Amino acid sequence: MDCDRTKLDILWKRYNAVSSTSSHKQYFEEREAPSSRYPVFQDLQIYTQSNLIPLTAPADLQALSGTSTDSNGSPMAGSFYGTTSSYVSVVRRYLQVPLVATPSPCGMAYQSPKCITVNNSAGNSPPFAAGETLKGMTSGALAALVSQQGLSLFYKQYCGSLADFVAGEIVQGLTSNTQVTVVFDSTSAPLSRCLRNVIAFDYGVNGSYAYQVYKSDGTPIYFGQGGLHLDTYSGVLTFYGQLPAGVSDATPPSISFYRYVGKIGLNTSHLPNGSVGIGTDNPAVSLDIESTDAIRIPTGTTGQRPPAPQLGYVRFNTDTDSLEVWNGESWQDALNGTGYGSNNVSIATGGVDRQVTIGNAIGSSSVSVAAGSGGISLASGNGVAVNANSSVNIQTTSSAGSQITIGSAVANETIVIDGSGSNSSVIIKGNVEFTDPQNLAVGAGSGLYFDNSNSMADWRLIEMPNPNNSLTNSLCVQHLISGTWVDRFRFD
Numbered sequence: 001m002d003c004d005r006t007k008l009d010i011l012w013k014r015y016n017a018v019s020s021t022s023s024h025k026q027y028f029e030e031r032e033a034p035s036s037r038y039p040v041f042q043d044l045q046i047y048t049q050s051n052l053i054p055l056t057a058p059a060d061l062q063a064l065s066g067t068s069t070d071s072n073g074s075p076m077a078g079s080f081y082g083t084t085s086s087y088v089s090v091v092r093r094y095l096q097v098p099l100v101a102t103p104s105p106c107g108m109a110y111q112s113p114k115c116i117t118v119n120n121s122a123g124n125s126p127p128f129a130a131g132e133t134l135k136g137m138t139s140g141a142l143a144a145l146v147s148q149q150g151l152s153l154f155y156k157q158y159c160g161s162l163a164d165f166v167a168g169e170i171v172q173g174l175t176s177n178t179q180v181t182v183v184f185d186s187t188s189a190p191l192s193r194c195l196r197n198v199i200a201f202d203y204g205v206n207g208s209y210a211y212q213v214y215k216s217d218g219t220p221i222y223f224g225q226g227g228l229h230l231d232t233y234s235g236v237l238t239f240y241g242q243l244p245a246g247v248s249d250a251t252p253p254s255i256s257f258y259r260y261v262g263k264i265g266l267n268t269s270h271l272p273n274g275s276v277g278i279g280t281d282n283p284a285v286s287l288d289i290e291s292t293d294a295i296r297i298p299t300g301t302t303g304q305r306p307p308a309p310q311l312g313y314v315r316f317n318t319d320t321d322s323l324e325v326w327n328g329e330s331w332q333d334a335l336n337g338t339g340y341g342s343n344n345v346s347i348a349t350g351g352v353d354r355q356v357t358i359g360n361a362i363g364s365s366s367v368s369v370a371a372g373s374g375g376i377s378l379a380s381g382n383g384v385a386v387n388a389n390s391s392v393n394i395q396t397t398s399s400a401g402s403q404i405t406i407g408s409a410v411a412n413e414t415i416v417i418d419g420s421g422s423n424s425s426v427i428i429k430g431n432v433e434f435t436d437p438q439n440l441a442v443g444a445g446s447g448l449y450f451d452n453s454n455s456m457a458d459w460r461l462i463e464m465p466n467p468n469n470s471l472t473n474s475l476c477v478q479h480l481i482s483g484t485w486v487d488r489f490r491f492d
Contacts, residue, residue, distance in 0.1 A: 057210070057258060058085035061093040068095075072149070080115055080147075080154055080194055082259065090262035094194060096214055097256070099237060100146055100156040101249040109238045110252050112195040113146040113154040116165055118180035128173040133158060136182070138169035145173070153180075195235035198257050211257035213237065215246045221253060230255075297323075305331065460485065466492050 066077030071084055071092075082094040099110035127148055128134065134143045134155060142158035143165070165171060167184045198211060213221040213228060221228065227241030237255065239247070247253050269277040277283030279290035289295060298315040306313065309326040314334065317324045323334040333345075347356060359367035369376060378384050386392055396402045407415040419426035434440050442448060447462030458480050466474040469492070477489040 053090060053260060053262070054088050057093075058087045058091055060087055061085050061091065061258065064093055064095065066095055074149060078254070080112070080149070080152075082194060084261065090260060092259045092261045093257070094259065095256045096218070096254040097194060098146070098216075098254045099195070099252045100144075101252055102156075102236060108240070108243065109236050111156075111234070111236050112193045112255075113156050114143075114164075114193055115152060115154050117152050117183040117185040118171065119151060119183055127176075128153075128178050129175040132173045132175035134171050134173055136163070136165045136169050136171050139163045139166050141165050151183075193235045194259065195237075195255065195257070196232070197235075197261075198230070198232040198259055211255055214254045214256070215244065216251040216253065217246060218254075219246070221247070468492060 061083065064076055064083060066075065068076040068083065070076050070079040070081040072079070072081040074081070076083060076095045078096055078098055079094060080097060082092045082097075084092045097112055100113050102109040102111055128145050130145070132145055134145055134153075135141070141163040143155040144158050146154045146156060148154070165182045167182055169182050170179050171182055172179045211230060213230075215221060221244050225244045227239060229238045229240055230236075231238070237253065244253075269281045269283060271277075271283060275283040275286055275288065277288045277290070280288055282288075299318060300315065302317060302319045305315070305317075309331070311326060311328045313326040315324060316322070317331075320333070324331045325334045326332075347358070359365060394404060394406075396404055407413060417426050442463070447460045449457040450459040450461075460478050460480075462476055462478060463473050464476050466472045472492070475491040476487050478485040479488050480486075
């Protein structure tokens with residue numbers, strides 16, 4: 001009765017062109033359960049990283065024969081690896097891959113074996129005995145060995161075993177006692193069940209799938225010989241009529257087919273720890289996006305902000321044209337320097353004792369500070385230093401009547417213009433006006449020097465002791481002759 005109900009399920013699902021999802025897990029072991037084959041294979045649900053699925057089979061795959069080599073360097077006939085097209089990297093072909101019976105009481109369903117990779121780190125090397133039972137020392141999983149190719153083992157789930165092997169555990173052959181470590185190397189054994197996700201085209205016009213089933217002796221089996229049905233998602237080939245002569249659990253069929261090896265559905269991956277990847281199969285963080293374009297975050301007005309924001313919320317505010325983040329107390333402009341909106345722009349250290357650097361000294365880079373009528377204000381608790389490798393210009397480019405002010409009218413303030421270094425000087429061009437009651441004060445022992453055309457100080461006005469009265473000083477005009485200052489006028 002169970003077999004009859006399963007056959008009816010298959011016929012009904014075939015009639016409706018839907019995936020063979022069923023409670024009869026012994027027949028149907030797919031990981032995904034699409035509602036229909038046809039829509040799943042549209043451009044919006046099948047994607048590739050660089051290529052679209054071609055409408056015709058790639059020429060290099062069409063030319064393959066059983067003596068050709070697969071991607072692992074072994075003969076194509078019976079290969080579980082298959083060969084990927086060098087023209088279209090998302091299409092792979094297999095020739096006469098041997099199938100194994102699914103663990104069911106009916107004996108009418110077949111699938112490709114699972115594939116694992118092993119190494120001999122446990123101290124022993126393959127081979128196992130042909131067809132022997134393997135046992136996982138950690139998981140307790142049981143499986144029957146189907147074939148072995150290098151360090152890769154092809155096996156099927158053993159009847160009665162619900163577990164599966166896990167990476168890193170020791171697997172032992174119960175007949176040979178050979179022990180190996182499960183690796184799950186995606187390079188050596190990337191296929192899991194290689195029959196899953198067959199391309200749902202026949203590269204023709206008759207609407208059938210691009211596969212061919214064979215008896216174990218290589219004789220082709222055509223549709224109608226036993227009533228065969230291939231579910232391309234579960235990778236299960238089912239005979240819902242009589243089994244063809246020469247097909248049984250002991251002599252299972254084989255199959256040739258093209259396979260799509262891109263991805264189906266959303267371009268996402270998920271790890272057991274909850275990490276989600278977009279464009280990557282191995283997300284390194286909670287959300288890992290491998291792309292070169294952009295992401296779009298929630299966007300809305302100030303009035304559309306979430307009513308109960310949590311620390312770290314980020315959104316784009318269309319009223320202020322700013323990227324804003326909730327800091328636990330208020331919404332803050334995350335860029336805080338763009339200048340959009342009515343909020344003040346702050347470039348600061350957030351109260352931490354550290355330095356703020358604007359610009360850099362690389363190449364011909366420059367920094368420009370501009371302001372409107374509000375002006376530019378520099379405030380410092382320890383002075384303002386301007387350091388440059390060339391001239392420092394303080395000037396105005398506005399119309400006549402503008403003024404440059406250095407210093408202020410604060411009491412006891414001193415302004416120092418220092419040019420006392422070696423070969424240094426202070427140059428004042430244009431008219432000089434003194435409006436302070438003290439006018440120009442020259443310190444004792446100093447003077448005013450007047451330069452001639454060759455920059456030699458020929459004349460000076462200097463205060464010096466009065467030779468006639470020790471209680472007063474004289475103001476003297478001197479001329480430099482042969483390195484000696486000679487008095488020309490004296491005001492005693």
